[in-house]
Amino acid sequence: MRISLSVVRPFDPWQNPLCTCPFKYGLNPYTGCGHGCLYCYITSYIPDAFNPRPKEGLLEKVRKDLEKIPRGAVVALSNSSDPYTPPEAQLGLTRRVLQILLERGYRVVITTKSPLVLRDLDILRRHRGSVAVQLTVTTLREELAAALEPKAPRPAGRVEAARRLAEAGIPVAIRLDPIVPYLTDDEENIAEVVDAAAEAGAVQLVASTYKAKRDNFARLAAAFPDKAPLWRRLYFQEGKYFHGQWYAPESYRRKVLEFAAEAARKHGLQFTICREEFLQLNTPGAYCDSSHLLNGTRGKGD
Numbered sequence: 472m473r474i475s476l477s478v479v480r481p482f483d484p485w486q487n488p489l490c491t492c493p494f495k496y497g498l499n500p501y502t503g504c505g506h507g508c509l510y511c512y513i514t515s516y517i518p519d520a521f522n523p524r525p526k527e528g529l530l531e532k533v534r535k536d537l538e539k540i541p542r543g544a545v546v547a548l549s550n551s552s553d554p555y556t557p558p559e560a561q562l563g564l565t566r567r568v569l570q571i572l573l574e575r576g577y578r579v580v581i582t583t584k585s586p587l588v589l590r591d592l593d594i595l596r597r598h599r600g601s602v603a604v605q606l607t608v609t610t611l612r613e614e615l616a617a618a619l620e621p622k623a624p625r626p627a628g629r630v631e632a633a634r635r636l637a638e639a640g641i642p643v644a645i646r647l648d649p650i651v652p653y654l655t656d657d658e659e660n661i662a663e664v665v666d667a668a669a670e671a672g673a674v675q676l677v678a679s680t681y682k683a684k685r686d687n688f689a690r691l692a693a694a695f696p697d698k699a700p701l702w703r704r705l706y707f708q709e710g711k712y713f714h715g716q717w718y719a720p721e722s723y724r725r726k727v728l729e730f731a732a733e734a735a736r737k738h739g740l741q742f743t744i745c746r747e748e749f750l751q752l753n754t755p756g757a758y759c760d761s762s763h764l765l766n767g768t769r770g771k772g773d
């Protein structure tokens with residue numbers, strides 16, 4: 472029998488067969504996200520997606536859903552919105568959700584671009600072992616980041632947040648996600664991010680390449696018109712359409728991700744790809760959602 476859940480739902484990456492993480496739940500305290508990243512895919516299924524608004528009756532709905540979900544389950548915050556999207560600074564909904572989840576024995580993986588996560592360090596510290604944090608850093612080049620992720624906090628602040636979390640004993644992964652061809656795919660950029668991840672004390676690097684959808688491609692092409700013809704060729708002529716989005720050619724993606732994997736290994740970082748075919752690049756036992764960094768996680772085949 473299928474149980475009915477309102478806001479804490481089984482995570483479903485559109486049934487993409489390239490998603491190999493163990494089962495988990497997902498929870499978005501906000502509908503939409505204010506960071507406005509050009510490559511973001513949520514605009515393809517959330518109306519007015521760059522205008523974040525709190526979910527009505529969220530805390531009550533979370534409590535009700537959790538009555539139906541086994542303790543110890545992993546909940547991802549969040550997959551369709553940054554849980555520390557700008558209104559969170561005033562509203563504190565993610566903070567309340569974190570408290571509810573962790574105090575009731577659930578395990579949480581946070582994915583964010585915001586140092587605001589440090590505001591909740593008191594909660595994270597109390598629940599060490601049950602929480603891991605992923606900070607997305609696509610480039611350390613401030614100007615490029617400002618163009619690609621116009622309303623997101625600057626990368627230096629994210630790296631500093633990673634450092635402070637790691638110092639507090641919270642496992643941290645850096646997401647080099649996505650790598651955008653001709654903008655962030657050069658070896659120097661990748662090496663800079665991986666170096667910074669290692670230096671900050673992260674334990675894992677997650678990497679993926681940009682996948683084109685109609686709306687995110689339109690934003691990128693408008694912001695970088697000189698790159699648009701190159702992307703058109705790479706994605707729509709040489710690439711492939713798979714599961715609702717365009718992938719760059721396999722040879723291109725393999726080369727870029729192999730370089731990232733090698734850079735991570737040089738620093739002793741665990742490495743995982745996200746929704747790419749090259750599973751042989753993954754550190755055995757590691758998952759791109761970092762759930763393996765939580766106490767008590769077992770893999771799909773365990």
Ligand code: SF4
Binds near residue numbers: 623
């Ligand atoms: S932070 Fe994530 S959810 Fe928010 S706009 Fe950027 S890519 Fe989209």
